[in-house]
Amino acid sequence: MELYEQTIHDLQGQLQARQVSSVEITTSFLNRIASTDPSINAFITVTKEQALADAAAADQRIATGDCAPLTGIPVALKDIFLTEGVRTTCASKMLDTFIAPYDATAWARMKSQGAVLLGKLNQDEFAMGSSCENSAFGPTRNPWNKEHIPGGSSGGSAAAIAAQQAVATLGTDTGGSIRQPASHCGCVGLKPTYGRVSRYGVIAYASSLDQVGPMTRDVTDAALLLEAIAGHDPKDSTSVDCPVPDYRAALKQGVKGLKIGLPKEYFIDGLDPDVQKAMDQAIAVYRQLGAEFVEVSLPHTNYAVATYYLIATAEASSNLARYEGVRFGHRAKESSGLIDLMMQSRSEGFGAEVKRRIMLGTYALSSGYYDAYYIKAQKVRTLIQRDFIDAFKSVDLLLTPVAPTPAFKIGEKTADPLQMYLSDIFTIPVNLAGICGISVPAGESYNGLPIGLQLLGRPFGEETILRAAFDFEQATDWHTKKATL
Amino acid sequence: MLQRQNFYRRFCKESTMSINQHEIEHVAKLARLSLRDDEKQLFTGQMEAILAYVETLNELNTDDISPTSHAVPMENAFRPDCVTLSIGHDRALANAPDKNETYFRVPPVIE
Numbered sequence: 001m002e003l004y005e006q007t008i009h010d011l012q013g014q015l016q017a018r019q020v021s022s023v024e025i026t027t028s029f030l031n032r033i034a035s036t037d038p039s040i041n042a043f044i045t046v047t048k049e050q051a052l053a054d055a056a057a058a059d060q061r062i063a064t065g066d067c068a069p070l071t072g073i074p075v076a077l078k079d080i081f082l083t084e085g086v087r088t089t090c091a092s093k094m095l096d097t098f099i100a101p102y103d104a105t106a107w108a109r110m111k112s113q114g115a116v117l118l119g120k121l122n123q124d125e126f127a128m129g130s131s132c133e134n135s136a137f138g139p140t141r142n143p144w145n146k147e148h149i150p151g152g153s154s155g156g157s158a159a160a161i162a163a164q165q166a167v168a169t170l171g172t173d174t175g176g177s178i179r180q181p182a183s184h185c186g187c188v189g190l191k192p193t194y195g196r197v198s199r200y201g202v203i204a205y206a207s208s209l210d211q212v213g214p215m216t217r218d219v220t221d222a223a224l225l226l227e228a229i230a231g232h233d234p235k236d237s238t239s240v241d242c243p244v245p246d247y248r249a250a251l252k253q254g255v256k257g258l259k260i261g262l263p264k265e266y267f268i269d270g271l272d273p274d275v276q277k278a279m280d281q282a283i284a285v286y287r288q289l290g291a292e293f294v295e296v297s298l299p300h301t302n303y304a305v306a307t308y309y310l311i312a313t314a315e316a317s318s319n320l321a322r323y324e325g326v327r328f329g330h331r332a333k334e335s336s337g338l339i340d341l342m343m344q345s346r347s348e349g350f351g352a353e354v355k356r357r358i359m360l361g362t363y364a365l366s367s368g369y370y371d372a373y374y375i376k377a378q379k380v381r382t383l384i385q386r387d388f389i390d391a392f393k394s395v396d397l398l399l400t401p402v403a404p405t406p407a408f409k410i411g412e413k414t415a416d417p418l419q420m421y422l423s424d425i426f427t428i429p430v431n432l433a434g435i436c437g438i439s440v441p442a443g444e445s446y447n448g449l450p451i452g453l454q455l456l457g458r459p460f461g462e463e464t465i466l467r468a469a470f471d472f473e474q475a476t477d478w479h480t481k482k483a484t485l
Numbered sequence: 486m487l488q489r490q491n492f493y494r495r496f497c498k499e500s501t502m503s504i505n506q507h508e509i510e511h512v513a514k515l516a517r518l519s520l521r522d523d524e525k526q527l528f529t530g531q532m533e534a535i536l537a538y539v540e541t542l543n544e545l546n547t548d549d550i551s552p553t554s555h556a557v558p559m560e561n562a563f564r565p566d567c568v569t570l571s572i573g574h575d576r577a578l579a580n581a582p583d584k585n586e587t588y589f590r591v592p593p594v595i596e
Binding site: 356 | 541582583592
């Protein structure tokens with residue numbers, strides 16, 4: 001097996017035993033990126049020299065006997081994470097030449113363990129999209145079938161795992177942006193509870209919904225990476241001061257005896273038959289493993305997308321006011337004064353979807369519409385959150401599809417934003433409620449595209465969904481399947 | 486494909502809300518965006534469809550429901566009021582499109 005095909009926990013064992021060096025592993029990935037990325041476009045920036053220097057430093061650290069779980073492991077980050085001294089674009093022309101002045105906390109924690117940064121990954125511009133087509137640097141292609149989207153917005157983070165260009169990556173999830181691309185690319189994607197991981201140094205989209213999470217080849221790596229990045233950060237006032245458990249130890253507890261809820265609103269007519277089949281098979285696997293199933297109801301599910309597109313766009317319109325062409329970012333060459341400079345700079349720097357969402361959010365917050373749209377959506381958010389609280393009174397976790405269909409084709413939904421938004425129907429409620437969720441490989445479509453299974457847990461219930469995900473993974477071989485490039 | 490269309494049809498409603506190009510121009514001004522004519526036209530139609538869709542929220546009676554602004558109930562997060570190191574002029578200005586010594590430079594604001 002090539003070095004680039006392996007997991008963090010495989011490689012860590014070999015590094016500790018000095019069977020391989022971080023420079024060798026890193027070189028293997030850099031070569032893989034060079035040979036595969038021209039057809040995938042998962043990377044916006046490859047940090048080759050820095051990666052090799054950091055790998056050499058990691059090898060020295062290991063030689064002294066100091067080896068943390070991520071020491072010498074080559075990873076890549078969605079280009080929404082600030083990385084000191086490295087270009088950070090958020091896939092926008094607005095930040096084309098922006099060099100981050102400091103590190104995001106999640107990355108700083110990985111770096112302090114000696115993780116090696118291979119580069120920065122493609123995404124939908126400012127994380128606004130479900131397909132990775134809204135990038136100023138061109139779309140990322142799904143490694144399983146290059147005619148298809150990899151999902152979004154963390155499309156590059158998922159495609160890089162599927163194309164074996166990085167051992168693990170970080171993504172962000174505001175309405176499904178980790179779980180949906182993980183499902184479409186056949187990798188593991190974990191959206192932690194809101195407040196579990198610091199958002200400091202993560203370029204803001206919708207601050208009450210954004211959350212950082214790991215994307216990996218298997219569940220063990222997801223547990224390991226979450227443990228590295230989770231925990232309170234005084235620099236993020238919304239990060240929660242709650243102890244970080246030993247997630248890897250939790251994996252061994254198994255799923256036997258757990259009660260799993262099946263929300264009836266998620267299993268409806270018209271669900272793609274391949275997705276339905278994968279869910280049926282997964283339920284059968286869990287029954288064999290000793291889990292118990294009950295039907296539950298999340299009655300406000302159908303209102304989640306509308307709620308999300310009011311709250312997220314309202315927050316985005318406010319967050320993105322910072323791009324004015326004065327302090328950093330794109331500045332228009334021609335303008336007739338300060339206000340015009342701001343208007344021209346923003347109009348040139350932002351892509352169509354970003355403008356559309358800023359417009360929608362500005363409208364929802366504007367005088368006369370604030371109560372009808374924004375406050376109304378916040379009230380419905382309360383109802384959606386209550387649905388989950390009620391469901392978790394009788395079950396330990398929920399099992400649902402991640403997306404109603406496997407990855408659609410590039411260009412299929414770009415003309416109709418509403419259709420694109422509706423593809424996130426099963427992931428969006430989770431962000432509104434602030435709970436945690438994980439996507440695990442659980443099947444494939446008739447034409448060989450991966451299908452993920454979503455497990456949802458209570459706030460700070462990551463241990464429960466991880467142990468259920470791990471048991472499923474051990475009982476099936478979906479996670480061992482690899483895209484042929 | 487047909488199955489997919491059926492899946493999404495349940496969410497689609499006839500438009501009752503409309504937004505005109507004049508309102509689009511007003512919102513663009515508030516958002517400090519200068520839209521081209523083709524963008525104005527495109528956004529008018531698309532926002533009309535999206536706003537018609539979000540009207541579905543009015544099916545729910547929320548009179549006695551309090552709004553949720555954050556999923557995690559939280560008190561204010563205070564820190565001690567003491568002086569710490571800041572980012573400094575050089576790093577703060579490193580990405581400025583235009584600067585003059587320790588200042589950001591902008592076009593004249595007052596004639």
